[in-house]
Amino acid sequence: MTKIEIYSKGYCPYCKQAKATLNSLGLAFEEYEITGNDKLTREMQARSKRRTVPQIFINDQHIGGGDDFHEALRSGALTHLLNQKIV
Template identity: 40%
Template sequence: MTTSKFQSPVTICQTTDPTTEFPVSQDHTGQQAATGPQITLYSTAICPYCVAAKNFLKSKGQTWTEVRIDLDPAERDKMVALAKRTSVPQIFVGDIHVGGYDDMMAMHRAGKLEPLFAAAGGQA
């Protein structure tokens, strides 16, 4: 019998039990709330771009308020009214609509995201 040194590139992802109740929104502001920019991230439970956006914000030392639109249709309606888009994530820094994950990363690559964080009262 031979053993293979091949490692599968597939990562097993854990899913949440569909009966699990989630809060309508989660506050990820921690202790930075008084000094950080108000970042609002509209998301759903099964959105990989939402996860990527949260990981990026965390890597930048930012905090945010997450609004789960899959749990509250009124929050989805509010997001669509504000962003004029139906996709998630939708990210706001203060009253400024950044857009989705790709938009946020484009702003970061162009050097425009960190100044926006700073102007909104957070760290760059």
């Protein structure tokens, strides 16, 4: 089963767009709401080496932010990642 994680903030339009896209594709994901949560914010920054949201991971591989995610969808890279087996 594919593991999808997204770090987000409730007021972020890019986060809402990425989650809507995941939902429209029928993909289940775990959301980490980091607004006001310093521990999760530090965790996201350590994992992604970035400070902005959303940050998306598939099977523990960093996909990037909203633009990166949508580019992976357009290019077909997302389909490839979703079809990889977890070892």
